[in-house]
Amino acid sequence: MEDRIDAMERMRRRMLAGFLVAFVAWQVPTIVREAAGAWMPPGIAGASAVLAALAAIIWIAYSLRLWRLQRQLAHEPAMAEALDDERVKEARSRALAFGFWALLVYLAMVRLAAFLLEISAATVAQSGLVVAAAAAIGAFLVYDRG
Amino acid sequence: MASIDRLGNRLKVLRAERDLTQAELARHVGVTRKTINTVENGVFVPSTVLALALSRQLGVPVEEIFYLVDDGSSA
Numbered sequence: 001m002e003d004r005i006d007a008m009e010r011m012r013r014r015m016l017a018g019f020l021v022a023f024v025a026w027q028v029p030t031i032v033r034e035a036a037g038a039w040m041p042p043g044i045a046g047a048s049a050v051l052a053a054l055a056a057i058i059w060i061a062y063s064l065r066l067w068r069l070q071r072q073l074a075h076e077p078a079m080a081e082a083l084d085d086e087r088v089k090e091a092r093s094r095a096l097a098f099g100f101w102a103l104l105v106y107l108a109m110v111r112l113a114a115f116l117l118e119i120s121a122a123t124v125a126q127s128g129l130v131v132a133a134a135a136a137i138g139a140f141l142v143y144d145r146g
Numbered sequence: 147m148a149s150i151d152r153l154g155n156r157l158k159v160l161r162a163e164r165d166l167t168q169a170e171l172a173r174h175v176g177v178t179r180k181t182i183n184t185v186e187n188g189v190f191v192p193s194t195v196l197a198l199a200l201s202r203q204l205g206v207p208v209e210e211i212f213y214l215v216d217d218g219s220s221a
Contacts, residue, residue, distance in 0.1 A: 006169065006179055078176070085177035087190050146180040146189065 005082050012069060012083065013141060019062040020137045025055035027130045035123045091143035099136025106131040154215040158186045160204050175199040 029048035033040060040048075073080040110124055161171055161182075168182040175182075175196065184190035185200075192200070201208040 003169070005172070009178055009180065082172070082176055082178055085181050086193050086196060087177070087181040087184060090190070146184045 005079060008069075008079065008083060012066075013144065015062055015066050015069065016137060016141055019059065019066060020134060020141070022055050022059035022062055023137075024130070024134055026052050026059050027126070029055075031123060031127050031130065034126075035119070087146070088144065091140055094143050095136045095140035098139035099132045102135035103128055103132040152188065152215050153191050153212055154188070155185065155212045157182070157200065157211055160206060160211060161186075164204065171200075171203065174203045 029052040033045055033048050033052075036045075073083065107124075107128060110119060110127075113119065161168070166174075168186070169179040172179045172182045176199070177196065181190065181192075181196075185192050185196075197208050197212055201211055204211065
């Protein structure tokens, strides 16, 4: 059982790391392409679209694996409880707080940049979501290292 | 009055005296091995509930496991 808990914990970390990398690799080229619009050369726009599509497929695969892990844990309450113990809960709380502050700092920077550039509301909203989610997940992986 | 700096513990010694691995102790108290490891290393401060669970599992009063470490300064 203890080996399984360790193995499951490592697997969860790997899944979250893969989920994060795929999410960023999907979202960043998409946001840049949309923000740049006609300024981006067609070749680069096409390459970034392909990269984003591949990353989106990988992200969906990681999402499904995480969902399957959650379902598996629903049938093993002792394992689920151990994998969500008080250290993990604290790491999650700290990670969410980090994500919140990262979002505030990002929005302040965007506000300053908006004096010089024209930035659409859709770009700000989408990039803000990416910053908050990526910062929170990344921070959780750091805090959960132990 | 001395200011309290951090929480010290003798968890590693008490666990070794009972021939328990971190994973075994973790299973008995319902946490991950990493949590026991971080408590032993002073990285994570356990809740009262976990401290009492460890105390019960090891069969010693909680103050034999955990103690306050002051920084030596006085006000």
